[in-house]
Amino acid sequence: xxxxxxxxxxxxxxxxxxxxxxxxxxxxxxxxxxxxxxxxxxxxxxxxxxxxxxxxxxxxxxxxxxxxxxxxxxxxxxxxxxxxxxxxxxxxxxxxxxxxxxxxxxxxxxxxxxxxxxxxxxxxxxxxxxxxxxxxxxxxxxxxxxxxxxxxxxxxxxxxxxxxxxxxxxxxxxxxxxxxxxxxxxxxxxxxxxxxxxxxxxxxxxxxxxxxxxxxxxxxxxxxxxxxxxxxxxxxxxxxxxxxxxxxxxxxxxxxxxxxxxxxxxxxxxxxxxxxxxxxxxxxxxxxxxxxxxxxxxxxxxxxxxxxxxxxxxxxxxxxxxxxxxxxxxx
Amino acid sequence: xxxxxxxxxxxxxxxxxxxxxxxxxxxxxxxxxxxxxxxxxxxxxxxxxxxxxxxxxxxxxxxxxxxxxxxxxxxxxxxxxxxxxxxxxxxxxxxxxxxxxxxxxxxxxxxxxxxxxxxxxxxxxxxxxxxxxxxxxxxxxxxxxxxxxxxxxxxxxxxxxxxxxxxxxxxxxxxxxxxxxxxxxxxxxxxxxxxxxxxxxxxxxxxxxxxxxxxxxxxxxxxxxxxxxxxxxxxxxxxxxxxxxxxxxxxxxxxxxxxxxxxxxxxxxxxxxxxxxxxxxxxxxxxxxxxxxxxxxxxxxxxxxxxxxxxxxxxxxxxxxxxxxxxxxxx
Numbered sequence: 081x082x083x084x085x086x087x088x089x090x091x092x093x094x095x096x097x098x099x100x101x102x103x104x105x106x107x108x109x110x111x112x113x114x115x116x117x118x119x120x121x122x123x124x125x126x127x128x129x130x131x132x133x134x135x136x137x138x139x140x141x142x143x144x145x146x147x148x149x150x151x152x153x154x155x156x157x158x159x160x161x162x163x164x165x166x167x168x169x170x171x172x173x174x175x176x177x178x179x180x181x182x183x184x185x186x187x188x189x190x191x192x193x194x195x196x197x198x199x200x201x202x203x204x205x206x207x208x209x210x211x212x213x214x215x216x217x218x219x220x221x222x223x224x225x226x227x228x229x230x231x232x233x234x235x236x237x238x239x240x241x242x243x244x245x246x247x248x249x250x251x252x253x254x255x256x257x258x259x260x261x262x263x264x265x266x267x268x269x270x271x272x273x274x275x276x277x278x279x280x281x282x283x284x285x286x287x288x289x290x291x292x293x294x295x296x297x298x299x300x301x302x303x304x305x306x307x308x309x310x311x312x313x314x315x316x317x318x319x320x321x322x323x324x325x326x327x328x329x330x331x332x333x334x335x336x337x338x339x340x341x342x343x344x345x346x347x348x349x350x351x352x353x354x355x356x357x358x359x360x361x362x363x364x365x366x367x368x369x370x371x372x373x374x375x376x377x378x379x380x381x382x383x384x385x386x387x388x389x390x391x392x393x394x395x396x397x398x399x400x401x402x403x404x405x406x407x408x409x410x411x
Numbered sequence: 412x413x414x415x416x417x418x419x420x421x422x423x424x425x426x427x428x429x430x431x432x433x434x435x436x437x438x439x440x441x442x443x444x445x446x447x448x449x450x451x452x453x454x455x456x457x458x459x460x461x462x463x464x465x466x467x468x469x470x471x472x473x474x475x476x477x478x479x480x481x482x483x484x485x486x487x488x489x490x491x492x493x494x495x496x497x498x499x500x501x502x503x504x505x506x507x508x509x510x511x512x513x514x515x516x517x518x519x520x521x522x523x524x525x526x527x528x529x530x531x532x533x534x535x536x537x538x539x540x541x542x543x544x545x546x547x548x549x550x551x552x553x554x555x556x557x558x559x560x561x562x563x564x565x566x567x568x569x570x571x572x573x574x575x576x577x578x579x580x581x582x583x584x585x586x587x588x589x590x591x592x593x594x595x596x597x598x599x600x601x602x603x604x605x606x607x608x609x610x611x612x613x614x615x616x617x618x619x620x621x622x623x624x625x626x627x628x629x630x631x632x633x634x635x636x637x638x639x640x641x642x643x644x645x646x647x648x649x650x651x652x653x654x655x656x657x658x659x660x661x662x663x664x665x666x667x668x669x670x671x672x673x674x675x676x677x678x679x680x681x682x683x684x685x686x687x688x689x690x691x692x693x694x695x696x697x698x699x700x701x702x703x704x705x706x707x708x709x710x711x712x713x714x715x716x717x718x719x720x721x722x723x724x725x726x727x728x729x730x731x732x733x734x735x736x737x738x739x740x741x742x
Contacts, residue, residue: 177584180523180577188519188573192511192566230561232576234584235523242519242573245563246511253508253565253698367584 084321084384089114093320094161096120096148096194097129097168098141101271102210102263104133106165106313111140113317120157120168122147127170128272132409149190154197158205163320166194166247167210169240172277173368176236184239191243195250195258203256207247208319211260211329213375215241222303223376226262226331234368244329251327259325261315264333264375268309268395269402273410281306285396286410288347288354289403297361297369300341305334305374308395311388318384325383333375335388343392350396415652415715420445424651425492427451427479427525428460428499429472432602433541433594435464437496437644442471444648451488451499453478458501459603463740479521485528489536494651497525497578498541500571503608504699507567515570522574526581526589534587538578539650542591542660544706546572553634554707557593557662565699575660582658590656592646595664595706599640599726600733604741612637616727617741619678619685620734628692628700631672636665636705639726642719649715656714664706666719674723681727 098119176183217231247258273286429450507514548562578589604617
């Protein structure tokens with residue numbers, strides 16, 4: 081197995097969604113590895129991208145504000161890049177049901193834009209797509225592996241699945257090497273905490289840091305796995321440096337699944353602030369909820385040697401410490 | 412089980428792609444059942460829609476030339492319809508790889524247009540979507556049932572899968588009743604024979620009727636199942652009249668699978684014209700070929716009582732007779 085970290089020294093890479101949560105954390109790792117890092121981000125308000133996220137590395141990355149939906153722009157920007165971490169996306173499930181077209185444009189059509197740009201202007205590039213476990217929908221069995229049917233429960237999941245599949249077809253048919261990492265719930269510093277439409281964990285962390293009350297929907301017995309952002313970024317680095325995953329979509333899950341209620345208790349314990357209350361499920365959220373979910377990442381581990389190493393307690397401690405220091409900049 | 416044929420007497424229905432191959436055959440059945448039939452078709456050249464297809468029933472249907480990509484148009488047209496047979500699509504796999512955006516617009520985005528029109532203007536409607544077995548890709552096992560992974564080998568398959576999934580999500584979340592019929596290779600009178608970019612069977616029938624040579628790619632040993640268009644239309648009628656399939660995507664396969672080479676021999680035998688030659692696979696087609704495929708339709712049979720009844724010999728005989736009489740109108 082190659083030294084995937086050394087691979088990036090001097091390497092021209094691009095991160096779409098590079099000012100977002102995972103993208104900016106990945107950028108930090110890549111500049112430390114000596115990569116030539118270009119961040120492409122549309123900075124659409126509410127989506128999570130922010131110049132705050134690259135505070136301290138501004139001088140070591142090139143920021144290009146652009147929308148990946150723009151074909152001519154992407155045709156230009158992809159040129160000369162050797163690895164593209166394709167993380168730009170609309171993340172909110174609720175928004176996708178209110179405004180399905182915008183979700184389609186960003187999560188589905190724009191992926192074709194990126195890939196067509198590569199096919200026509202940089203066919204030798206490697207593209208690593210940020211997929212999501214959301215596409216599986218309500219699981220038939222646990223843990224969920226890649227043999228599980230893809231059966232999204234919302235428009236966001238459908239569009240993310242299509243965006244992922246374009247990458248695999250462009251790999252198989254056009255030789256634009258690509259793979260997809262189906263990420264489980266990811267958390268850590270720089271995640272969006274401004275509103276609660278991008279999953280609950282960022283919102284919960286904010287409320288706890290503010291010493292406010294959290295609402296747990298239902299009985300809180302559903303289980304989930306969580307991956308700390310540094311572990312997720314390590315998965316991207318490995319996938320980008322290796323051809324082992326080309327043409328595949330693989331799960332990137334967390335260490336141990338945990339009950340929703342236990343996660344909240346752990347957060348409150350780690351923070352020593354905040355409190356929780358049990359409430360009924362809001363109808364809009366219940367309609368697209370998938371119950372318990374956790375992923376089996378065996379395939380990706382075997383292909384790349386990846387292992388998540390950050391325990392939930394440690395990850396939450398670091399995340400809460402980050403927002404204790406920086407919350408005002410993220411509101 | 413309700414009398415699904417009686418269900419349509421006086422019933423206002425719409426067929427998108429209604430001047431196309433399956434759409435127009437379905438229209439013929441529906442007018443005979445006394446339905447109030449509106450056909451919506453964009454009449455895009457090369458896609459298969461033609462006024463020839465409704466010759467003899469012109470006075471018993473309402474034709475509205477429109478493109479399902481047009482939201483405001485669809486908002487109006489769906490009103491008052493009780494069943495929509497949603498068959499409009501771009502069918503060519505090869506075209507989808509040459510011009511992926513058009514395929515996306517027609518097979519993916521436009522399905523959202525139809526469904527948003529229903530959600531906002533006619534939420535009580537039932538929508539039956541024409542899915543395709545193409546979305547399964549290269550099978551892991553045969554016959555392929557609905558538990559098989561969806562793993563398209565081309566852009567067309569990805570977009571058709573997304574279009575299908577929108578129907579299921581709109582059923583589950585918004586209550587716009589919908590289901591998808593994953594059709595296997597369909598053949599019969601009124602199928603496109605003008606060019607060879609929409610699958611091989613129409614093209615072969617034309618060549619045989621013209622007493623020309625057919626090219627079989629490779630050794631012709633791959634197996635496929637075929638459904639005669641009247642049997643496919645019977646599946647649509649059953650799905651439209653029943654709520655048994657709501658929220659589901661089900662296979663609609665043929666009677667018996669047959670080797671490609673044996674199919675050609677049967678065609679030539681039935682027609683008593685034409686001849687065949689074995690050639691190498693063209694690279695562009697090989698890249699998206701899926702090898703042997705045939706479907707298991709048990710689920711749909713159990714849900715609706717549907718059975719295909721037309722043997723391949725009988726169906727080919729009727730199809731060849733049709734084109735012997737009408738070929739000039741289809742060139």
